[in-house]
Amino acid sequence: MANISVFGLGYVGCVGVACLAKLGHHVVGYDIDSNKVDRISRGLATIVERDVDAIMSEGFKAGRISATTSTQDAVTQTEISFLCVGTPNAADGRLNLSFLLSAVQAIGNGLRLKSTFHIVVIRSTVPPGTNDIVSAALEKVSGKKAGINFAVVSNPEFLREGMAVSDFLNPPLTVIGTEDKNALGIMRKIYDPLFSETVEVAPKVAEIIKFVNNSYHALKVTFGNEIGAICKKLDIDSHQVMNLFCKDTQLNISSYYFTPGFAYGGSCLPKDLKGLNFLAQSNQLEVPVLSSIELSNEVHIQRALDRVQATDIRSVGIIGLTFKAGTDDFRNSAAIHLAEAILGKGSTLHVYDRFLNMAQEKETNLRELNEKIPHLLPFLEKTVENVVAKSLLVIITVRNPEVPALISKYPKVHFLDLVRLKDPSIEELPNYEGFCW
Ligand SMILES: NC(=O)c1ccc[n+]([C@@H]2O[C@H](COP(=O)([O-])OP(=O)(O)OC[C@H]3O[C@@H](n4cnc5c(N)ncnc54)[C@H](O)[C@@H]3O)[C@@H](O)[C@H]2O)c1
Known part of the structure; x- marks a missing residue:
């Protein structure tokens, strides 16, 4: 069992103290608010929350819960410090990290006096990059080295107030973000009794x-x-x-x-979303979420176009023109918007679409094709490789099994993947680019 200090004794910290003690650890709480320190040091919860009083009292009676007003004691007497301080919004919306960094400063001062390894666990909600900031601040204050004397672990808390104890003990997931193998092993042991899936990820x-x-x-x-x-x-x-x-x-x-990729299109999603928004409008209802979905989709198409423009390449190929793989339906296809905009900018265009080629061969859908996209049909190529060989930038809008080999074969052609081919062998290649991952 570990000795753990908890910095911040509000909703997350108070539940953390009680639940970590319930798992058998010795826990010492610290807060800048001396009333909260005083309550924990008497085995009393600092918040109103179901079940917390009982397990706090149980842990206190078992001698596993204490509190201190000395940050130095909290760090030197424990191996792990959980940061549970508040991170409220600043006026511009960003999370204000000043409370967190002030606690980190205190932990750094304690670390200076320690010779054994210490783990700092960020339990508070923080913006990406905070783990690095905390690590650098600890190195500066303590004179110790990350990875040698200490490690910082990002371990978000998923509890909901009102269900906090039960959520702590039965989390949907335990997420551990650290590059430090030693810290990872120790954190896994802490959460082992919870029977929830533990996922290791980048901080x-x-x-x-x-x-x-x-x-x-x-x-x-x-x-x-x-x-x-x-x-x-x-x-x-x-x-x-x-x-x-x-x-x-x-x-x-x-x-x-839910997979980040390219815009939606087709004959159903855009049509029925419009239909629902019409119902709202005609009933004088404001529905800002529903009415901004179409705009978000258009912005996403524009983002792809902006990326194409930014490459400065004017010889463009597109693999996949219909609204998704497996169909010759090109109604409201986002790839067609791309193709038209690319032509409009004066670039040369070559297109491969297996299903449009099949439609042309079988003469199905021909009238539609000739009526709706006659301006794009002359750019259709018979093979994927034709498109790649004739272009300097190839945009991938469908998963085509022939493409990964062509990315390796044509290193001078830049590939912009809008759907993720999910082939690890190409993702590190310099001529391959994922659109939104
Ligand atoms: N409340 C929730 O349901 C919940 C759930 C998951 C995650 N979170 C996140 O956890 C963090 C804490 O949330 P909370 O609701 O427990 O906040 P809270 O306001 O209830 O508690 C924060 C505590 O931190 C203390 N504090 C401030 N500066 C300190 C310092 N330098 N050293 C020690 N203590 C300090 C405050 O006095 C306060 O007691 C936030 O980042 C929040 O977003 C909250």
């Missing part, structure tokens, strides 16, 4: 995941509420609608559609 991934999770949770709430407002106007039971929505665990409540 920046561990840092940004809390922003991503909470932003998505906020999106879920507002999406549900906007659907509720529309349904109410139309005299439809919104709870029945959303219950039905949640029953679809293939497309709705699943990882489907």
Whole structure:
């Protein structure tokens, strides 16, 4: 069992003290607020929260919980320090790290007096890059070396107030972000009894995941509420609608559609989203989330175009023109917007699309093709390699199995992958670029 100090005794810190003691560790709490230190040192919780009083008292009676007003004692008497201080928004929206850095300064002063290895765990929610900042600050203050005398671990807290103890002990995931193998082993042991999946990631991934999770949770709430407002106007039971929505665990409540890549298109998503926004507008309802989805998609297409322009390459190839792989349907295809904009900028264009070639050969969909995209048909090539051989920049909008080998074969051609080919052998090549990963 470990000796652990907890810096910051608010919601996260108080629950942390009680739960770490429940797991059998000896925990000492520190806070700049002496009232909180005083309460913990008497075995009393600093917050109102289900179950916390009982386990705090249990840990205190077992002699595993104490508190101190000395940061030096908190560091020198423990092997691990959990940072649970507040990181509120500054006026411009960024997270204010001043409380965290002041606690880090105190830990650094304590570290100076230590000869044994110490782990600093960032439990507070922080922006990506904070792990490096904390590490550099600790080196400066303590005179010790990261990776030799200490390690900084990014380990976000996923608890919800009201369910905090249960969430601490049954987390959806345990995320450990560190490059330090020694610290990783020790952290794994701390969380071993929780039976939750532990995932090791780069510190920046561990840092940004809390922003991503909470932003998505906020999106879920507002999406549900906007659907509720529309349904109410139309005299439809919104709870029945959303219950039905949640029953679809293939497309709705699943990882489907969550992979960063290129814009949506096709005959259904754009049309039905417009249809729903029309219902809201015609009922004088403001639905800012639903009404900004289309704009976000357009901005994403523009981002791809900006990237193409920034390469300064005017000989462009596109692999995949229909709205997604496996179909000759090109209605509202984002790749067609790209192709037209690229031509509009005066670049040369070569296109390969297996399904449009098949449609031309089989003479299916021919009338549509000739009516809607006659201006693009002359640029269609019979093979992928033709496109690559005739271009200096190739944009990939569908996963084509022939492409990875061509990326290696044509090192002078730059490949901009909008969908991620998911081939590790090409991702490090200098002529390969992932669009948004
Ligand atoms: N509250 C939640 O549900 C929750 C859940 C997950 C993550 N988080 C994150 O955890 C962090 C803490 O959140 P919280 O709700 O516990 O905040 P809180 O405001 O309840 O507690 C923060 C504590 O830090 C103390 N503090 C400030 N400066 C200090 C210093 N230099 N040294 C020691 N203590 C110091 C404060 O006195 C306070 O008691 C935040 O980054 C928050 O975003 C919160």
